[in-house]
Amino acid sequence: MKVTLNWLKDFVDIDITAVELADRLVNTGFEVEEIIDQRAAIKGVVLGRIESIVRHPDADKLVICKVDVGSEVLQIVTGASNIAEGDVVPVATDGAVLPDGKRIKSGKLRGVASCGMMCSGEELGLSESDYKGAGVYGILIMNGEDKALGTDINDVLGYDDVILDVAVTANRGDCNSVLGIAGEVAAILNKPLKMPDLSFSADKASKTGDYVSVSVKDKQLCPRYMAAAVTDVKIAPSPEYIRRRLKAVGIRPISNLVDITNYVLTEIGQPMHAFDMRDIDGGKINVRRALDSEKIVALDGKEYTLSSDMLIIADAAKPCAIAGVMGGENSGIREDTQGVIFESAKFARDSVRRTSRGLGLRSDSSARYEKGVDCSLQEIGVRRALHLVQELGCGVIAQDMIDVFDNKPKARRIETSLSRINGILGVDVPADEAVRILAALRIQVERDGDKIVCIPPEGREDLENVNDLAEEVIRFYGYDKIDGTLMEKGKQTVGGKGLRIADTDLVKRLCVAAGYNEILTYSFVSPKMCDVLMLPEDDALHSSVELLNPLGEDVSRMRTTLAYSIISTLASNYLKSIHTARLYEVAGVYYDKGAELPEQSERLALGAYGKDEDFYTVKGVIENIMRAFGIDAAYERSTLPYLHGGRSADIVAAGGKVLGYIGEVHRDVSAAFNVEERLYIAELDIDMLHKYARRKYVFEQVSKFPPVERDLAIVVEEDVSAAKIIAAIKKAGGGLLKEVSVFDVYRNKLLLGEKKSVALNLVFRADDKTLTDADISSRMDRITEKLHSELGGVLR
Amino acid sequence: MSVISEKIQEILAYAKSRLEESNEAGDVNDMRVRLLGKSGELTSLLRSLKDIPPEERPTIGKLVNEARDSITSMIELRLAFLKRLELERKTRDERIDVTLGGKGVARGSYHPCTLVREEILRVFISLGFSVEQGPEIESDYYNFQRMNMPKDHPARDMQDTFYITPDVLLRTHTSPVQARVMDKSKPPIRVVCPGKVYRPDDDATHSPMFQQVEGLVVDKDITLCDLKGTLECVAKELFDSKTKIRFRPSYFPFTEPSVEVDVTCPVCHGKGCRICKGTGWIEVLGAGVVNPEVLRASGIDPDVYSGFAFGMGVERIAMIKYGIPDMRILFENDVRFLSGFKEEI
Known part of the structure; x- marks a missing residue:
């Protein structure tokens, strides 16, 4: 504002x-x-008069002027040709500053002293609409000015x-x-507010009702509608002070009647509209909802198609204005307008807002309505407008303005106490001071000891309760009087993070300890994500949530996986010639499952590349996280389309629930990001980790008896996994077999053909005795037999 | 007798000089055999005692035994000396370049926004606040209506919003979490809600996705002064112990009175510099006394309870704290930038 x-x-x-x-x-x-x-823009420019003009002895295009600037006569050399002796002109004296920052100094032009510069309109930052003649090429001629020579140009232009x-x-x-x-x-x-002059005298011979009748069909959307007729209108430019003030606040002056409506809008805050009386068919103003697909050409010259949730001002035949937004071209003020109807109305804020958005049409009026215009302003506005009509002598005011105003809002009463106000603030504002402040804001205060009853002025729709009053008091009493306290009267509470949030912290700590740098990427991704990740059409990752108003197509979907973000971040680092990277992110993913709110869960993404990275380095981090959560996960070959078919695994909890995956990124996917290096990623559902966590410690007696260890190497087909071998051994080994681990995998085409040899270490232990060779050998026999029958394995 | 005694002295002198010359444990052992062995020189000397008059035998015998002990001890010393030499040589041979890098993985890092968020949370936890989170895709009801912003409320223009449907949106603040907390718990409430929020802005100081920490206290007799004291604690912890804060009046639909909170510029400490545009102050958060309408909508009687609420942008504080000139740097995820943050959470 x-x-x-x-x-x-x-x-x-x-x-x-x-x-x-x-x-x-x-x-x-x-x-x-x-x-x-x-x-501040123009300094040292004064009014001067050209006394004489002679030719420059050494330059054809220059002349030497003697210019009277009141206190002295200056010699100024100029190249301008639109000047004559006796012309009044703006003169920049030695040391003057112009709006573009240019400083004027005395000097010589072709050997002749020049003590200043005569200015053009453009050099003073003026256009033709600011000052007549300012648009002319050449010096600004101000012969109409009657101010004394030497007067500061700011005073001449009314810049005060x-x-x-x-x-x-x-x-x-x-x-x-x-x-x-x-x-x-x-x-x-702490001074009185003077109200604007609202007085005017109306013509006894005519009434507004003689020219127009008003019918408001929708009083929800139009709680108050006032109309006043002005006849014998003379359209002319407004007086200088109105034009200057409007320009100062950024409104272009047009003509007296239009300027009056804008002046009132700015001064009073009441949007006004002026209809040309001739154009109101049947003299009837109907404030009604538009018919669906009814059309109107607005003052901006464009046609708008209306709908039934929009309010319009119509006459007997047609829409004349979009209520509160813009008038119609068919009924606006023209050069030859002779009678006008001023409209001063309150239209519902929401309705103006919706209509303005719906049509994509904003105006000073709609902007003002959207901020809330209260019911007290219509009368002040229209009276102020009529006062200005009289002041400007631009029309005859009819008697008896029309006022359709059925449901006057009741004055609000806030009953509370001064101690309550101080209780909210925590500051002891002296009672008299608090009352003084409220009264200075034109709030009526009835005080009975500590109790107060406050009636806010009509315009203050924001004052509803004691907190609002407390704010008014502290605004003027001073926020610097608030001293910090630490809830001494409050109840002590125990703070902290719940286990669920602590779990996220744990995951992050493990990642940082494993050498991973945390990244932060947007939750929205491009719809192209699905193509880049080569997802089949029925893939669940397609069910993403779409934004209605994204900043761009490439950030229009909420992500269903972190894979795309982690791969693109790996790629962006790789493309900057960074040779290794270990990155992680914890963030949400969102699935549209048809419910009101989409399903949201928290994921961890890991991503790495570089010479020391492979599937197993990433798996090591995942295993560590699993250990921290006490989850015994299985790793089963994955079928995710964006991962390497042979080097990827789903992470599966007991019961078959998939918690995430690890894998090398499919070469076609990394190629889409222009990456030639192998990229490794993993994703884990942290909500699931939290759910499946088994972290309670149960005491178990450590055996006092020594273990017996046995190694065995078994030759199996290439596709027999370590997990299968270990499972078979455990099944056959019985309760005394405590640990099984692979310590070597050996391949040799000459010795083993397409098969591989897997070497394992087995640890047997009993809790109640030292095991003998006999105890072990029977078990080893069972194990060998099992490996043979189940996996076709042969001891090596 | 003197002949024998001379002989003993001779042997001792010989042993001493030979041992000093021996640089191998083998030579020393050879010496032991030669002098003390069955046919060694000292042993032979002892045998020759039978040729000596009996009254001299004890004296001579004593001399021989002393010589034996002396030689034995010389041999032991020499062996120990050689052993130490050998160890020193070995140590020298096994020297490594201790300036080469260590094994095992180098520690990674937390994103600066995580560091700032956790630092903020730590202070609040110490003040008895619990940490709560909620959905990022929210209903209009929780995000706006419960925050005293019914549909078409003009304050909605203050927070441009990403919509999914007319009733579902990306939350514009973490305030809806506070509403959800008020739904399930009774005062006293002290809660902080960190999380991602979304608004359609994208420039050097705005990101369409950013993180907030918002907080809420609801209890009896909570005042605007309590808000100031609490935020002072946080500001001192986040920046430094000399930091001051000031309130400027403002407007938020969910608080009344509402304030913008400035902290003394952490760079110039209030003198005025480029960072604070010469004012000495930097705006870091918005806050206020909870609007009674918000409490009422949550089933809390505003005549009995009062409270305060506040919200701060994590990225903005990270930029101030670490001197990061452009918010977009925080989302570039350049490993070289990220590796610079050493702090623990």
Whole structure:
């Protein structure tokens, strides 16, 4: 919200500088984003008159002027050709600064002294709409000015204001106006707020009702509608002060009637619309919902197709305006307009917002409605507009404006106590001070000892309860008076992380200890992910959640796997010529299973490449994690399409639940990322780890008797896995066989052909005696037999 | 007698000089045989005692025995000396280059955002807060409506939102977790909710996905001063013990009064520098007293209980703390950048 210091001064006596005021506004909750001093841009430029012009002795295109700038006559050399003796012009004197930062200094031009520069409109930052003649190529001629020679050009141009760009928070709809900000300033300075002049005298001979009737069909969407007729309209430019103020806040002046509506919008915060009386068919204004596919061409010249949830202003025959958003081209003010109907209405905020979004059409009016316009503003707005019509003498005001306003909101009463306010703040604000602050904000306060009853002013829809009052008090009492305390009155609680979160921390710690660097990638991925990972059409990873409004197609799906992210991060490092990497991430994956909220679970992804990496280095990390969670997992050959068919495994818990996978990335997948190196990845479901964890320690007596160890080497077919051999040995070995482990796998085409020899170490132990050779040999026989019958294995 | 005694002295002198010359354990043993063995010189001398008058025998015998003991001890010393020499030589031979790298894996690292998040959580846990998490894809109901932002509320414009359906969205803050906590527990509540949140912004200081730590206290007699004291604790822990904080009035639909919280610039300590744009202060979080409407919507009587809530962006604090100029660096995942973070969680 842009306001100017002078405009604010219409409503409150401000005796501090703009910078000080900005500071005070920030401390009461209004961020001031910019302070623009209109006078700061141009310095040292004054009004002058050309006394004489003679030719330059050494240059055909230059002339030498004597220019009277009041206090002295300057000699200035110029190349401009649009000047004549007697012309009044802006003169940049020695040391002057222009809006583009250029500094003017005395000097010589082709040997002749020149003590300044006459300026063009462009050099002063002016366009034709700012000053007549400013658009001309050449010096700006200001012959119409009656100010004394030597007058600062800022005073000639009326640059005497400071513009403050104030950020208004969403709860303070009432402050989106000069008057609203002035109310805060009045409270800050503890001074009275002067109301704008709303007086006017109407023509006794005519009534608004003679020209128009109003019928509001939807009072939900339009709680109040006021209309006032003005006849004998004379369309002309507005006076200079209105044009300057509008320009200062960024609104282009158009003509008196239109400018009045914009002036009122800015000053009072009430959006106004002016219809050309001629265009209201049948003199009937109907505030109604649009018919489906009804069409209107708005003032921006574009046609909009409406729907039945949008509110419009229609006459007997056609839509004339999209309520609160934009007027229709068919009924706007034109050069020859002679009578207007001013509209000053309250339209429901949600409705304007939806309509504006729905049509993709925003205006100053819709923006203002979306911030909330309260029911007190319509009358102030229309009266202010009529006052300005009278002040500008641009029309005759009809009597008896129309006001359709059935459900007047009741004044809100907040009953509470001063001690309650202090209880929220934790600060002892003296009672009188608290009451003074509330009263300065025009809140009616009835006080009975500690008890207070507060009635907020109409515009303050944000004041609903005691917390709101507490905020008003502390805003002006000062946040610097709050001293930190540590919940001394609160109950002590036990803090900490639950086991589930601690499990995630454990996984991360294990990964870091294993040499992995944690990464952080976006949860959204490209829909191309499925193609890159070569997923078949019916793969569950396809059921991703899609964003309605993504930042781009490549970040439009919530990921169903971390595989894509970890592979692309490995690739991005690889492509930067980094030779080894070990990366991990803990993040969510999301599955659309048809429920309201998608299924969400937490995963760990591991990724590695480099000369020392292989399937087993990654598996080692996974096994360590499994040990930490006490999970006895099996590793079964995986069929995941994005992994190497021979070098990948599913991680399976007892009962067959798949917890994740480990594997080398399929060559076609890594090739899609331009990676030639082998990449290894793994993914684990941490929610499942938490669920399947067996971490309770159960005491077991350690045997006092020595173990007996036996090694055996068995020759089997290549596809007989170590897991199968160990399982067979354990089955045949009985309870005394405590440990079985593989210590070598040997291949030799000459000796073994296509078969392999697997060497294992077996440890037998009893809890109650020292085992003898006889105890062992019978068991070894059973084991050998089993390996032969079940796996076709032969002892080597 | 003097002849024998001279002979003994001779043998002793011989043994001493020979032993000093022997550099091998074998030579020393040869000496032992030669002097002390069955046919050794000293042994022979002892045998010759029978040719000596009986009254001199004890004296001579004593001299011979002393000489034997002396030689034995010289031999032992020499052997020990040689053994030590041998060990020293071996040690020298087995020397390695101790500057070569160690074996086993080098430790990895935590992402800076994890480090910052865990540091924040540690302080809050020490203040009695428990840590809670919730879904990242949330209902409009928990994300907005329970936070006093019904549909079409103008404050929704403050937080642009990624939608899945008109009623399901990517949470824009971790506040919905607080609502879920209030649904299942009664005051006193002290909870912090870390997690990823999403808003459609993407530039040097905004990421469409970022992490927050939000917190909530609901209890009797909780004040705005308690909020300040709690946040002071965190700021001092996160930055340094001289850090101060200040409140500026602001607006959030779910808190009332609402404040923006600034900390003294950790780089210049309030003097004013490039990082704090000369102000001496850096905005780090938003906070306030819980809006009574939020408590009421959660079935908590605002006439009995009050509380405060706050929310901070982890990436932003990481950038301030580690001097990272662009938020996107945190998502580049360059191993060389990541390896620089040594801290433990």
